[in-house]
Amino acid sequence: MSPSKKSPEDLTYEEAFAALESIVEALESEQHPLNEAIALYERGQALSKHCAVLLEKAELKVRQLSGSDITAFEAGE
Amino acid sequence: MNQLPLFEAPRWTITELTRAVRRLLESDERLQDLWVQGEISNFSRPASGHLYFTLKDSGASLRCVMWKPDAARMKLPLQDGLSIEAHGKIGVYEPGGQYQFYADLIRPAGEGQLYAEFMRLKSLLEVEGLFDPARKRPVPQFPRTIGIVTSPTGAALRDMLNVLRRRLPLAEVVLAASPVQGAEAPHALVLALQKLNTLVHPDVILLARGGGSIEDLWAFNYESVVRAVAASAAPVISGVGHETDFTLVDFAADLRAPTPTAAAELATPYTVADLSSIAQGYQNRLTEAIVWQLVEARRATQTLTERLRFHSPARHLLAETQRLDDLSVRSSRALAHRLQLERLHINTQSQRLESLSPLAVLKRGYAVVTRRQDGDLVHNAQQAPVGSELRVRLAEGELDVQVQESRLKES
Numbered sequence: 001m002s003p004s005k006k007s008p009e010d011l012t013y014e015e016a017f018a019a020l021e022s023i024v025e026a027l028e029s030e031q032h033p034l035n036e037a038i039a040l041y042e043r044g045q046a047l048s049k050h051c052a053v054l055l056e057k058a059e060l061k062v063r064q065l066s067g068s069d070i071t072a073f074e075a076g077e
Numbered sequence: 078m079n080q081l082p083l084f085e086a087p088r089w090t091i092t093e094l095t096r097a098v099r100r101l102l103e104s105d106e107r108l109q110d111l112w113v114q115g116e117i118s119n120f121s122r123p124a125s126g127h128l129y130f131t132l133k134d135s136g137a138s139l140r141c142v143m144w145k146p147d148a149a150r151m152k153l154p155l156q157d158g159l160s161i162e163a164h165g166k167i168g169v170y171e172p173g174g175q176y177q178f179y180a181d182l183i184r185p186a187g188e189g190q191l192y193a194e195f196m197r198l199k200s201l202l203e204v205e206g207l208f209d210p211a212r213k214r215p216v217p218q219f220p221r222t223i224g225i226v227t228s229p230t231g232a233a234l235r236d237m238l239n240v241l242r243r244r245l246p247l248a249e250v251v252l253a254a255s256p257v258q259g260a261e262a263p264h265a266l267v268l269a270l271q272k273l274n275t276l277v278h279p280d281v282i283l284l285a286r287g288g289g290s291i292e293d294l295w296a297f298n299y300e301s302v303v304r305a306v307a308a309s310a311a312p313v314i315s316g317v318g319h320e321t322d323f324t325l326v327d328f329a330a331d332l333r334a335p336t337p338t339a340a341a342e343l344a345t346p347y348t349v350a351d352l353s354s355i356a357q358g359y360q361n362r363l364t365e366a367i368v369w370q371l372v373e374a375r376r377a378t379q380t381l382t383e384r385l386r387f388h389s390p391a392r393h394l395l396a397e398t399q400r401l402d403d404l405s406v407r408s409s410r411a412l413a414h415r416l417q418l419e420r421l422h423i424n425t426q427s428q429r430l431e432s433l434s435p436l437a438v439l440k441r442g443y444a445v446v447t448r449r450q451d452g453d454l455v456h457n458a459q460q461a462p463v464g465s466e467l468r469v470r471l472a473e474g475e476l477d478v479q480v481q482e483s484r485l486k487e488s
Contacts, residue, residue, distance in 0.1 A: 013247050014221060017356065024359045027366035034374050041367040048360040055349045055356070058246035062238060064229070065253040065272055073229075073252055 020047040099169035108167040140177040160186040224279035229254035233337035240341035244348040257286040262296035285316040285337035297324035316340025439472035
């Protein structure tokens with residue numbers, strides 16, 4: 001499923017951000033039928049909200065390469 | 078004159094002989110604590126962790142060994158062609174029947190030796206085009222996965238993680254731990270870079286180490302490490318030592334940061350705060366765009382509605398109604414006029430009628446006489462013989478009378 005079809009909540013920040021960006025540009029540069037424009041706007045709002053939530057909740061994930069595996073990194077220094 | 082020996086020379090086993098040579102060499106205190114200088118060749122570092130190499134000068138060569146514990150303490154990674162001073166002692170490797178130098182400490186030979194090596198390698202790699210600015214790739218504005226190659230226990234890692242945690246906690250960090258100094262460092266650094274590129278595919282790699290002496294940082298001048306940086310699929314940001322330290326890795330990296338902390342900052346051009354305000358900006362533009370479109374739509378709708386209204390049948394109906402109203406006002410006015418005229422007319426007529434009315438004549442004292450039997454007006458006496466009953470109508474009231482006498486016109 002392409003990012004443009006997924007529910008905003010299922011997108012990564014990058015996907016949501018890129019989707020928001022393209023919706024804004026689409027709304028600014030093209031004429032859409034009003035119902036489509038409103039649908040785009042509503043999706044943009046949801047994406048923007050999702051981005052804010054992700055930024056709010058983000059926590060740096062640190063992992064470690066050990067051999068050929070990627071494992072959790074315990075900062076044990 | 079030839080004199081036969083009284084006794085034959087003693088017969089030694091090889092082991093005895095070798096041991097004797099060894100004792101001889103090892104008993105000479107001058108050979109047990111010394112510095113020797115030469116250029117490294119045939120350098121090898123097998124899995125055992127011991128180092129083997131040959132030191133030579135213009136006249137001779139010397140086989141050298143450095144045991145693993147000493148090798149592990151050494152910061153400067155060795156390589157062929159490097160001129161060094163080694164401290165140690167002379168001994169004998171009995172199974173090989175070889176005397177050799179057991180090094181326990183190695184340092185670059187004299188001031189400027191490492192610098193000269195640095196310059197030699199730098200110009201070699203420069204000619205190859207490894208430092209060409211055109212090879213440098215932009216680091217991503219918004220890295221999702223950040224690879225880090227550094228020591229797992231160093232302050233550099235802690236500093237970088239702190240910066241990344243603060244600036245871009247959205248990112249994911251994968252550490253490929255590697256010693257950053259000593260004999261193992263170059264190989265381990267190359268392996269860490271390769272593994273990150275093949276197993277993790279990060280968007281950017283931070284290759285970092287905290288400050289130290291030129292020997293401490295030497296692994297980052299190692300040819301194989303420099304080549305691995307240049308060959309990295311992901312762009313590499315170097316952050317080795319302090320601001321004033323330059324290593325060859327810095328020249329090969331896509332971006333050079335003065336410190337590990339700065340490397341982590343350069344890897345995250347946009348912080349969450351920046352991203353927040355960019356997202357807010359988009360949100361504003363989004364709202365502006367839709368509001369504009371709605372206003373536009375409303376205006377267009379209004380214009381159309383007005384145009385529609387212009388052609389609306391209601392408008393015609395209104396006009397018709399008005400005409401009707403007009404007509405009805407006019408007609409009622411006309412009617413009223415007419416009625417008034419009629420009324421006037423009727424008055425006149427009724428006055429005329431009044432004046433003609435027999436009742437008016439009666440008022441002047443005349444009477445109307447009719448026969449009661451048939452209601453005929455009585456014009457002459459013959460119509461009313463004696464005894465007939467007549468009705469006399471006066472201006473006020475009537476009289477019923479009986480004829481007593483009838484005379485036809487007496488003259």
